[in-house]
Amino acid sequence: MQIDNNQLLRFTTAGSVDDGKSTLIGRLLYDSKSIFKDQLLSVTNISKRKGHEGVDLALFTDGLRDEREQGITIDVAYRYFTTPRRKFIIADTPGHTQYTRNMVTGASTANVAIILIDARHGVIEQTKRHAFIASLLQIPHIIVCVNKMDLVNFEEGSFNNVISQFEKFSSKLLIKDVRFIPISALLGDNVVNRSKNMDWYQDAPLLHTLETMHISSDLNKVDARFPVQTVLRPQREGFLDYRGYAGRISSGVFRTGDDITVIPSGFTSKIKSIDTLDGELKEAHAPMSVAIILEDDIDISRGDMIVRSSNIPVISQDIEVMICWLHNNPAKPRAKYTVMHTTNEQKAMIKEIIYKIDINTLKSNYDDDTIGMNDFCKVKIRTTKPLSYDSYRENRVTGSLILIDDATNETVAAGMIL
Template structure:
């Protein structure tokens, strides 16, 4: 039996044609994690496209446009299990215009695997993806130096790429970086150790993923319960029931705890914690429950129930590291909807403090225009207070997205500083 806690979520990132989809296909194929009917369908498609063997990239490129163009467009999620661990893979696009999809796939990852074509070394997209992984505080990065078969399995080429990557990672908040030379197409160092690179003494990719220590990214200290809706059932036995339903964002809440409702500041004690079929003594992240209080307080969607001795900030002026995701540039002082937990408010970008030059990681202070894929520090003003923690302390209450009111499209994602 596999411990349910041994779930590892990892994302792939890299430039176009670095072999991300092929790597995942090889991982699934060699670990025998593909159903026979799936394998048969991929073999048939590979034959129609004129391939001699199985086109491994087809295991993840599920959209018709992806298969026709031979590129990854959307984030493809795949699930597989080995005797040691369960895995969720997010295969993300390499094209620069789909960097926003990479952010989506990486936002919940424990590990980022960044592919580098051994022929090209570290390029702009490598730096961009490494920087995004650093911003999202993904604790582990595996740098897969792929296509080693096209550089004659050269140890010198591999070592040069390590030095190039270490030059940029030294400027980022990355604690654990590992390097693996491989050929995803031929299976070298993916599931099985390569005989073509005896100079590499490390483990192949699957063994590295299976044995890597993963700590929970859920904040267990700060109790945060964003209210999603108020329950007032009228059935027999529930006439006077007023429950506040939502998902525990972080920490632990227990019956009898003294709590404060924010932003109003009213205090009470937890009377009961309920699920569909029973009452609980405590609730912890990420459980979905209904909480009742001993006092009648005006609470609605977007409010947050927290422990009285441990409150988040309730602020309207927020500093955010923002990734601009939309094709259109940000409109000066335009109004957006900011989504934070269950709280939606109108907001405006007051100021672009600085932007990052992805190639040098230098701060640019004289360019105030936000365009697609720009990463910048901004100041945002909201119409009503948001109950926030810094992203470093709490991923859930420290993250926001901006939505364009006119088109209802998500235009930016941010991490509260």
């Protein structure tokens, strides 16, 4: 299978505290030679001051001073690196229960979730929590890295035991693609290079798996959705009558000549041309940024959505959403919030709390009508004007939204439309 060398893959790491997430990322960066010399020198000096014999790989990602002092990750640390085959963005997310919201933030745009499990402890409550969040966020691919294999003498039986535990639990979740890799992040086994200590494992190491994973088919290519970000009117010589609608295609494919409908007005037209910085295209697809020119002059502004006339999204003011509450302050009953959905911005209120999910047991609690930090709840919200959306399961872009507190302008919740 041919991989586009310029293709970007976003992945997030999750696991219980001290399962080795930061060490794994440090090993990936170190062994793939993706660390700058000054950064390597700085981490080497810090490692010496701490009394470590070699380089403490976890320090490459633990950027906050508090994290370095405590030896834990408490914020989402983003790292970027490139190999000859692919570009990567890593989101190193916290393991503590109280930082669940940070994992939601880091995982919301990920193609792949790497869940670390300590080979000695197997699947624990934190593992279940992270797998559930990955499932809820519809992350297409999950790689379960069974870490610290060196502490169980690289035994295949310990690896198979973790696989059995995880598969028993994950059968209840909506996970499409799960892969298992036995690793030692500390020693580098099966991270970038194949392990000589585990010759019983015949599949590829982690980096090769990430480099060759097919992610193009993860995009929704059926539902053509184009949220308008701005209207281009140059009004200069050669472009006096130019009117282009600029934005990023959320999903699907648009072609010259397509019959389109503008939501929410319902006006219809045809695509006259599709422009980019590199010139005109006959066809454009997600996630390309383009300017669409229509055959008719229609009143379109930021927040409107151009869709193919034969495939209209749901349009409604009453929406059922699974939200993760991100703020320290609890949700206020019937308080007004601003909803940000694609390029659309509306006022909204939480009408009803349907149920709250116990993140440990995955059971629904219909009696608790409070929403606090890190809570997952199914709620009904009502917007002042209709939103055009798809379910999150079908489209992660048009099926997601955030709530903003009008008084403080702080983001208080991330939501997945059901």
